[in-house]
Amino acid sequence: MIRNLNICTLVSLFFAIGNIYAQRSTKPNIIYIYADDLGYGEIEPYGQQKIKTPNLLKLAEKGMTFTQHYASTPVCAPSRAMLMTGKHGGHAYIRGNYELGGFPDSLEGGQMPLPEGTLTIPKMLKQIGYRTAMAGKWGLGMNNTPGSPLRQGFDYYISVLDQKQAHNFYPTHLWENDVRLTLNNPVMDVHKALNPATATDADFDYYIGKEYATDIMAEKALKFISENKEQPFFLYLPFTQPHVSLQAPQEYIDMYKGVFDEKPYYGQQGYAATKYPYATYAAMITYLDAQVGKIMNRISELGLDENTIIMFSSDNGTTFNGGVNPKFFRSVGDLRGLKMDVFEGGIRVPFIASWPGNISAGVKSDFASAQYDIMATIAAVTGQKIENTDGISLLPTLLGKTDEQQDHDFLYWEYPENGGQIAIRLGKWKAVKLDVRKKGYSRTPWMIFDLENDRKEEQDLAAQHPELIKKFDTIVDHQHQPAHIKEWEFINPKFTKQ
Numbered sequence: 272m273i274r275n276l277n278i279c280t281l282v283s284l285f286f287a288i289g290n291i292y293a294q295r296s297t298k299p300n301i302i303y304i305y306a307d308d309l310g311y312g313e314i315e316p317y318g319q320q321k322i323k324t325p326n327l328l329k330l331a332e333k334g335m336t337f338t339q340h341y342a343s344t345p346v347c348a349p350s351r352a353m354l355m356t357g358k359h360g361g362h363a364y365i366r367g368n369y370e371l372g373g374f375p376d377s378l379e380g381g382q383m384p385l386p387e388g389t390l391t392i393p394k395m396l397k398q399i400g401y402r403t404a405m406a407g408k409w410g411l412g413m414n415n416t417p418g419s420p421l422r423q424g425f426d427y428y429i430s431v432l433d434q435k436q437a438h439n440f441y442p443t444h445l446w447e448n449d450v451r452l453t454l455n456n457p458v459m460d461v462h463k464a465l466n467p468a469t470a471t472d473a474d475f476d477y478y479i480g481k482e483y484a485t486d487i488m489a490e491k492a493l494k495f496i497s498e499n500k501e502q503p504f505f506l507y508l509p510f511t512q513p514h515v516s517l518q519a520p521q522e523y524i525d526m527y528k529g530v531f532d533e534k535p536y537y538g539q540q541g542y543a544a545t546k547y548p549y550a551t552y553a554a555m556i557t558y559l560d561a562q563v564g565k566i567m568n569r570i571s572e573l574g575l576d577e578n579t580i581i582m583f584s585s586d587n588g589t590t591f592n593g594g595v596n597p598k599f600f601r602s603v604g605d606l607r608g609l610k611m612d613v614f615e616g617g618i619r620v621p622f623i624a625s626w627p628g629n630i631s632a633g634v635k636s637d638f639a640s641a642q643y644d645i646m647a648t649i650a651a652v653t654g655q656k657i658e659n660t661d662g663i664s665l666l667p668t669l670l671g672k673t674d675e676q677q678d679h680d681f682l683y684w685e686y687p688e689n690g691g692q693i694a695i696r697l698g699k700w701k702a703v704k705l706d707v708r709k710k711g712y713s714r715t716p717w718m719i720f721d722l723e724n725d726r727k728e729e730q731d732l733a734a735q736h737p738e739l740i741k742k743f744d745t746i747v748d749h750q751h752q753p754a755h756i757k758e759w760e761f762i763n764p765k766f767t768k769q
Contacts, residue, residue, distance in 0.1 A: 310589030334625030357646030360685030384418025393424030441480025515593025
């Protein structure tokens with residue numbers, strides 16, 4: 272057939288093939304791996320000594336580690352929404368864990384869904400031909416709502432859609448493209464506590480099922496990579512480790528059994544009981560690391576290393592319940608606060624980015640950034656323009672062109688739960704307001720910390736800096752937009768409190 276083509280046709284054909292490859296090379300694959308409640312200090316690249324994370328260490332050695340990167344809020348659903356939409360807490364549609372339904376399968380209702388018409392990262396990338404997939408915890412709407420991943424830009428998903436269902440790593444089902452996928456697990460109540468005086472090994476075994484949900488989701492993610500190796504893809508992996516309940520495959524628990532001096536956890540702080548809470552928590556993080564390794568290996572096997580960006584982060588800081596002991600593992604290092612706090616321990620999180628040939632290997636960046644920057648960063652990577660965002664592109668920093676990096680005027684957090692909290696990062700200065708809902712905005716004092724010299728947020732310097740207080744008040748006045756529901760409106764609400 273080729274012998275019958277004239278020279279002009281052949282030239283046109285070669286140019287067309289060349290254009291396809293040129294277009295392909297300018298559209299790197301993008302993988303974003305999102306841990307759940309993983310603290311700033313819980314992986315080896317950030318100083319962890321007791322828990323092994325060799326694959327994340329390798330990822331850091333291949334790429335860039337950010338030391339001052341922040342989640343957009345200190346809890347799950349709003350962090351995920353702000354990551355997907357590029358908005359901070361004063362502008363985002365989802366600002367808290369607004370729960371619908373209940374814990375039993377029959378009451379599965381998820382969280383408040385993202386609305387129709389929302390611009391998300393996968394929708395943005397689909398505009399230029401990306402295939403998009405998600406495997407993990409969603410938390411932004413059930414299958415029969417506008418928040419379904421299929422209606423928010425994903426071509427494929429397998430997920431625990433309801434965050435409450437994600438409390439159990441052996442659920443009865445997952446959701447795959449809006450269809451219920453039944454797993455071979457018994458119905459279990461992971462919030463049932465045991466009696467310490469009578470608990471037996473069989474009682475602890477109640478919380479162990481047959482199919483570990485993340486195993487299935489990770490395999491589906493690997494399959495998606497293999498099936499889409501010839502075209503640009505975006506893969507979002509919000510895996511549920513190490514969020515409680517404390518449940519992990521036995522082979523990973525065995526790695527740590529006997530290593531720590533620990534006592535059984537009987538469920539007295541909620542979530543599943545376990546004989547080895549420290550070993551199981553460490554196992555969950557090492558298991559998560561193993562899934563990162565599988566993703567990295569698949570990319571390497573397919574020869575996609577230099578055309579794939581892999582990013583890793585966490586949705587907020589370490590939790591405080593369910594048998595987790597953040598002090599034992601130094602889970603947030605020397606930072607103040609945990610999950611549900613706007614202090615550094617609740618919002619400063621790991622962020623590692625690898626892109627061989629583009630991001631230099633083994634480098635660190637102290638550039639202050641937030642997860643609502645990721646949408647603008649991906650847009651810059653793919654040559655798209657995005658205007659309605661609170662984020663800035665981190666691409667210059669990633670490429671080592673720090674002289675071209677735009678700085679944030681400020682970083683902004685607004686969190687309506689846990690009393691109502693506000694935080695602002697302005698250069699080296701960090702301002703915090705707590706219990707705003709109870710006291711009222713004007714009657715709630717600012718705390719001001721110098722993070723350059725006081726990263727533990729121990730010394731409140733507000734009395735010495737009235738000029739900064741005026742700046743922070745002005746930022747809140749400009750950045751706060753009224754929430755669309757009463758429960759999230761805590762900054763000078765326009766209604767009478769009941």
